[in-house]
Amino acid sequence: MRTGETNMKLDEFLPQYDFTEIHKVKVKASPQAASSAMKELLPSELSPLVFFMLNLREVPAILTGKARRIQAEQKPFLNHLYESGFIPLEETDDEIVFGLVGQFWKLTGGEEPSGVTNSRQFQAFDRTDFAKVAANLYVQPSGEETLLSTETRVWAPDPQTRRKFAFYWRVISMGSGWIRVLWLRAVKRRAERSAEE
Numbered sequence: 451m452r453t454g455e456t457n458m459k460l461d462e463f464l465p466q467y468d469f470t471e472i473h474k475v476k477v478k479a480s481p482q483a484a485s486s487a488m489k490e491l492l493p494s495e496l497s498p499l500v501f502f503m504l505n506l507r508e509v510p511a512i513l514t515g516k517a518r519r520i521q522a523e524q525k526p527f528l529n530h531l532y533e534s535g536f537i538p539l540e541e542t543d544d545e546i547v548f549g550l551v552g553q554f555w556k557l558t559g560g561e562e563p564s565g566v567t568n569s570r571q572f573q574a575f576d577r578t579d580f581a582k583v584a585a586n587l588y589v590q591p592s593g594e595e596t597l598l599s600t601e602t603r604v605w606a607p608d609p610q611t612r613r614k615f616a617f618y619w620r621v622i623s624m625g626s627g628w629i630r631v632l633w634l635r636a637v638k639r640r641a642e643r644s645a646e647e
Contacts, residue, residue, distance in 0.1 A: 459540045459547050460601060463573060464584035467603035468612055469619055471627055474599040475634045476592060479645035484589040484596045485544055487641035491527050496636045527633070539569040539584065549584040551575055555618035578608035581615045587637070598637060600630050 477484045531548060532538055539547040549572045553560025566575050575582065585602040604619070606612040 458586060458588055458601075459542060459545050460584055460586040460588075460603065463539050463547055463549060463569065464582060464603045464605055467584075467605045469604040469606075469615070470601065471623065471630070472599060472601045473627065473630045473634055474597060475638050477589075477596040477598050477638045477641050479596060479641040481544060481589045481591055481596045483645050484598050484637065484641040487644065488546065488587045488589070488598070488637045489526065489528065489541075491633075491637055491640055492524055493527050493530065494524060495640055496527060496632060537567065537569070537572055539572060544590065545586055545588045547584060547586045549582065551580050551582050553580055554583075555614040576607070579611055581606045581611060596641070598634055598641075600634060602626075602630070 479487075528538075528546065528548075535552075536548045536550050539549050541547070549569075551563040551566045551572065561580075563575060563577070563580055565571055572582070572584075582605045583602065584605075586600060588599050588601070590597050590599075604615060606615045
């Protein structure tokens with residue numbers, strides 16, 4: 451079980467975790483421009499592959515009526531995440547943290563965790579048959595540029611839950627990682643475009 455060693459807000463919500471994935475990109479813009487871009491990014495600025503992959507993962511749940519197809523409406527992409535079940539955990543000038551609790555390895559999404567709608571409830575949730583996911587978008591100065599990163603952490607508190615999630619992670623991690631890469635690239639384009647104006 452790894453433990454976070456940074457000063458990110460992410461550490462407050464999931465300091466211990468069993469799985470992690472990190473992606474980074476350099477942005478030729480100020481941290482402020484990168485921060486604004488990650489908060490204001492619209493779906494139209496993302497590759498259509500992002501919504502295709504998000505919906506592909508949800509096909510069984512969509513077919514059974516447990517989820518609805520994610521539409522690329524013209525509001526910030528973060529709003530789409532929150533409407534699809536992610537919980538906003540904290541937002542600062544340089545970091546956005548969001549989370550999710552679920553039985554992701556089950557074909558139709560598994561049981562819904564009751565009473566997990568805010569950051570306090572996310573931290574307090576301790577059922578061992580669920581996994582917790584916390585992720586962030588984070589900007590930090592890097593010389594004359596800005597380093598924009600996203601880290602996803604998963605904590606599975608029970609050995610059986612960990613084994614189930616590990617199989618699921620092997621299946622979806624490549625597509626899930628590609629979504630994050632495309633997301634960072636879109637934020638980079640928006641931030642650099644605004645820096646040139």
